[in-house]
Amino acid sequence: MSRNRSGHSLVHSALDIKSWQQQLPTVEAVRPARCPACGAASHPVGGPLGLHGHGLRERQVRGPAGPNAPAVLLVLKLRRYRCLPCGAVILVGPRELLPRRHYSAAAIGFALALYGLVLATAREVRRRISPQTILGATAFTGWATLRRWTRAVAHRRLFAALPSSDPSAMLRRVAASAAASLAAYAAPTSRGEALEHRAFLGAAHAA
Ligand SMILES: [Zn+2]
Incomplete structure (x- = not known):
């Protein structure tokens, strides 16, 4: 609850x-x-x-x-x-809803995987995750929402069931370890899929 x-x-x-x-x-x-x-x-x-x-x-x-x-x-x-x-x-x-977040758990898990594991730029992550097509000024320096999610994960305010990560680590490192943990929640039938897809699927179960 x-x-x-x-x-x-x-x-x-x-x-x-x-x-x-x-x-x-x-x-x-x-x-x-x-x-x-x-x-x-x-x-x-x-x-x-x-x-x-x-x-x-x-x-x-x-x-x-x-x-x-x-x-x-x-x-x-x-x-x-x-x-x-x-x-x-x-x-x-539905099970993918997160309290106080506008995005689904699956979308956030996928964003963390794209940023931490696929090493996509913040702008590219935003393009895949955000339905807003008009990019504000922050789009040039990164995506504030992505940084907020990553910090929230590091401080266990988001996906609190995940193993703790070092809050002082680089954001990509935090995102990578969270995404790998989320992927482990995905059903075994998805084992052949890309890790970032499994993070999407697993995040819905870790919400
Ligand atoms: Zn009551």
Whole structure:
């Protein structure tokens, strides 16, 4: 569980963005088993429902749908629940969503791999990951967002489950080690694919 700026908890469902988009899951299908705030069972046996469906909430998510796909901006509808015992509002969404990040976990994992392992320039990483086509002044010196992600990884504010890296290391080194760790989360069936593609796939599971 994690909290976003508005204090809502974000809970991952097992669904990925693609399946979520194809068919919005029902309130019942993705209702969390317990309230992440107070731990109350959402559907106690023989008791009243603890977590009630509380409508939908739109959320933007940026990045390519696959390693070879163009970068896009999607607007997803997340499921919202309210906990009757404690009043908490809980958002449930696809597993690639990260709290407080506009980009999908897969997009960020891919960006780290392109920068750290493929040694792409920051500008090239931006071209592959960002749906924004108008480049600001920062495009000439690098991509501030990429630096922010890499620093966040080094300080374990992003992909906190990864082994710690030395925050004083060069950003490319930090990105490379994070991307290699993310690739290890990818399904064994992807073993024949390029490491940066596996970082894309693995990041969705490390979110
Ligand atoms: Zn609660």
